[in-house]
Amino acid sequence: MIMNKTLHQGRRNFLRQASLASGGLFLGFSWFEEAGATEQLLQVLQPDIDVSGFNSYLSITKDGIVTIASPNPELGQNIRTSFAQIVAEELDADWSKVKVVQAPLDTKRFDRQLTGGSGAIPHSWKRLRTAGATAKQMLMQAAATQWGVPVSECKTENGFVLHSSGKKLGYGELAATASKLEVPKDVVLKDFKDFKIIGKPIKNVENRNIVTGKPLFGLDFYRDGMVYAVVQRPPAFGAKIKSASVDAAKASPGVLDVVTFNNNVAVVAKSSWEAMKAKKLLKVEYEADKALESSTDHEKIFTDLMANGQAQTKRKDGDVDAAFKNAAKVVKAEYQCPFIPHNPMEPMNFFADVREDGIELIGPTQTPQAARKAVSDLLKVPEDKVTVDITRLGGGFGRRLKFDYAVEAAQISSMIKKPVKLIWSREDDMTGGSYRPAVRYRFEAALDASGDIIAYKCKGVGLNEGNSLRQDNFPAGAVENYLMETVNHVTPITVGAWRAPVTNFLAFAEQSFLDEIAEAAGKDPVQMRLDLLKRAKEKPVGAIKYDIARMDTVIRTAVEKAGWGKKKDVFQGFSVYFSHASYVAQVCEMVVKNGKPEISKIYAVSDCGVVVNESGAKQQVMGAIVDGYGHAMFGKLVFKAGEPEQKNFDRYRLIRMSEIPDVDLSFINNGIDPTGLGEPALPPTGGAVANALYKATGVRVRKQPFVDQPPFKKG
């Protein structure tokens, strides 16, 4: 029997309720804004849960087990734990009875399943809390009715409703009754200072499965009857197959088939190893329409476009040219960052079973819906005939926003008419494209006689990076004459979003250049930043898209924690950055041992609003610092005739345990609604390190990787 009720809820996320078949409460709710919706429909359905239009659910069984479905793929950002904490907080649940399950792609039931840059927590914060608080309210009402007392005399604690008389009922006992109640329209959310579960260092809910080696990841998916596929793709960007001789591979033991599609040759075998071995026997000749690009060509392209490229103006305040004419001093510098791969530890892989009756896709993806659409388009099969299950992701760093490998798996399965697991080797992954774009920047600043910045400009040249600038970033708004311009060059080398896109290299350049200005002006680099913020506050120029007070606070907190300028024989470098809606200031410390600079410590002060999980938050910041430092120091991909020279970890240097600095982490935790933390601590690291390095050695590094530049290597 279905009962429909309409309820006006404004733009708030909506809830759809049902009883669990086993007797329990079920609330479906949406994580996303309903664009344009002015009212929402609430349906009360029973007994089945065949309702649509939500993209998560909260259920409470009669044993009191609270389950929430997470539509967001888990790739190490610890989202499953954080989401559950937020629901459990408002529900006053017993944490030991809270579970999180991964929702499969289900657009009939779930709305818009996708994941984005540090966006999950800010997106879901209010929705998760409202879902928890709504269920709590209903459980309280159920208890109050049963006891015949006003609900105002009841309260909740650790999975129970309590009455002032001492009566007590568990959520599990109340869930069935609660599910028959009307969903309350307005529920009260807790005050920040009353949080008991949010903010606690609750451990990753998946720890036990990870430390015992349970099959959680895409590569761990096996099904009887499936076959294994590996693919040879063109070794150089811009190359195409001229001819392919596949007989030797086909004759190799265990090989079932060799198929060619697009520019690829796939070897299908009875096992992973047999497929990998046979792939080496392929003889494929390639050709190219035009000259294949090398890194040396990129240098020329940068130089040419910096001088002559048609630039797009991204922001312009005042009159930069006039200000430079009046300058007492001009500071100029160029910065550069190379292409780098993402290198998640789990290489790309996907399972696909293309059958007459439909298509099954299973694997590690951040974008299941886009993967489904691409497969549907490619194979001309309606989307409702394609299912996608999301496994845990062995890292992403942006790589798995692309779904090319899922499409390849489906293509191969459709050609050989078998269920296939596609496996990319590490070499496939590192040479397969989707890199962080390479960029060069030219910064120029004009100072007046007292050393104040009267004009600031930057021109960014990106290789496949449409806008290599973030034009509204600090010091925008603090400088009267300000110009941001970009030039893009289209190259066959494919790129993709890399953890903290653009800012992961831009911040290094900007924060280094600010120190260069400070030195030219004879100012302390921290004080100069604070003075600029003051100026932005008192005399803002154009739009200001960062919060001046929050940036000021992280700066002051970081220098206080680190004892800025007060340490003997310790060389400190400063950096502060606003990205993905959070603020992070860092102080990097170096010492000089036997004439060589050595990194010793990085202090980081982060303002991401409410810290949802202290342990997870520290993980994200520590990881981002290691990532930011490691890639600034060592990351590079060098191209020769379109082919990357680094193909595996023997030549591509990733940071290792012996190379990490100690860290000192703190959070402002100011009660502001939380913002993301997967990315924001990465951008400032490169600049803090470069600035400390300058203090320690007198050498300014303006190019990544640092290890290839003086003072580490002769230029």
Added chain:
Amino acid sequence: MPVYTLSVNGKGLKVDVAEDTPLLWVLRDHLRLLGTKYGCGVGQCGACTIHMNGSAMRSCLLPISSVGAAKITTIEGLSANADHPVQKAWEEVDVPQCGYCQSGQIMTAAAFLKQVPKPTMEQIKSAMNGNICRCGAYHRIREAVQVASTKTK
């Protein structure tokens, strides 16, 4: 193809595979012991680390033909109830981020602590340096190894 009889996690198991098949793929494709991970295939990342007669070994470069009667232990066989001191320390310190490299990290740490039960931090860093964690969970990995050393008799 030759038939090999392996001793894995205390059990005798038969597999029929080509002699150059790396132990990694035998464990994964043929024995469905999926805790041992493929990361690079060239012995550089350590995700595939197992124990061979108690020593940490990269299974991606170990052909099945050279395993013989050696006792192989994988993450699945490290303890019966997730109660190896290293596993306990890993949970206590809340080490994993994505978690993909952690089986290999744990196996390296377990073998190392058997050899050096009370290591210094410098020894820990040097023992763990062959295992890459792309998420950068190194601070917690080294802390967990230290915590595990206090749990080991």
